[in-house]
Amino acid sequence: MRTLSDEVKKHIGKTVHVEGWLHKKRLLGGLTFINVRDRHGIVQVVIDDKDEVEKLRGLQIGTVLAVEGTAVEEPRAPGGAELHDAKLEVLVPVTEEPPVEIDKPLSHKPENLDTLFDHRVLGLRNLQEATIFKIRSDLLRYIREFLYGHDFVEINTPKIVAGAAEGGAEVFKLDYFGKEATLAQSPQLYKQIMVGVFERVFEIGPAFRAELSATTRHVSEVTMLDVEMGFIEHDDILKLLQELVYDVLTRLYKEHAEDLKKLRAPELMLKPEFPRYSMKQIHEMYQKETGKDISQETDLTPEEERWICEYAKKHDGSEAVFATNLPKSKMKFYHMEGEDGSARSADLLFRGIEISTVPQREHRHENLVAQMKAAGIDPDSPGFAPYVTAFRHGLPPHAGFGFGIDRLTEKAIGLNNVKEAILFPRDINRLAP
């Protein structure tokens, strides 16, 4: 019967059997300490029998071990317990030296990220790296639990599609049995169609973006949370997103307080109600404060995104802020126009970066078709005809948002590059590992 590392302390005085990876050796002459890593963490094993230590000669970190020993309460040991009188069995010997040291924090300096990703396969065995992805896993779980709690149905939509879903973003083209297909840049059209079935749907899945972007916030394959909700006013969706983000982040900071501290994450500053500023207000405030002329800008510049986040943190005590009344020029064909001529749409910014766009959709068939034509899209083309059908057969007022999981994880932890929050990131130069 295998005992996991964190359960050793529950078996004081008994013989326990532990299995895992050799994570660290410390030889002190007559006494040797080794750390064994398993899925719950690290357990310390004390070996004083020279023959047992000899079994590890020539073996490297990563060697897979079975250890049998007596669980002993020991305040000096990490976790307060350790194994004594250990008998070692080498299950998988490893003689090759690891290319990176996995028992101490790996460098996340920008210029060293390439090395980090080159050696990702082994680097992820580092406890701090693994913690990032445990946090990501829990963020996804919190999101799912929140949405299930609000009566949403989780869906999966195709990632090989006939045409561009949104327009705007560049798409990857591929040969599909002699036809040209694209990798989905968003589940946008499908999730709207599904409002006609379930009213409230969400999907967590990949989206593919072919932009030649080389920044700390872009990758070619991104994990998106997509939410769509029928029978709403625009404000309802802003409130849902606000509640979701507040719920998920406060829960993360509560349940992962220790991990976040180890990763040097900043303190979380959030209020249940996020401040809202219109795009116009932000432009004016930014211009007044910095003296920079951004009258030519319709969208927020990256510099403004950082600035308004700092402003909201200082003045509103919130690291999350809505930029509302986005310019009409940012509108896509499926967005609804607002009363003041702007888009009925908002961006959610968190810690200096846009993590979500929240528009209401144009649900009226005639208006949608007109907007599609104005955008140069043929409503009868194979990629779009099924979508338009859903509207002809009745879709209620609806809205939703796309939400970058990678950016959320990055910013929740306080990392500086979205790729650090992705197991095996894909960017314009990286296709492996």
Added chain:
RNA sequence: GGGCUCGUAGUGAAGAGGCCUAUCACGCCUCCCUGUCACGGAGGAGAUCGCCGGUUCGAAUCCGGUCGGGCCCGCCA
């Protein structure tokens, strides 16, 4: 795609015309060490200084090209 920057042992860094037969730390190998936890100590191996060409008596160091990173901008989430 544009601008600016950087490529030195497995990893992270220092060296900015001759002091370089290239330095340090971690890792690795050998030995010593019974409470370590980034253990400590002694010794050792490991680098054609990204690549090609040029300037120079002499290039890791200067120049040109090339390949590969990074950051910012644009595009976008």
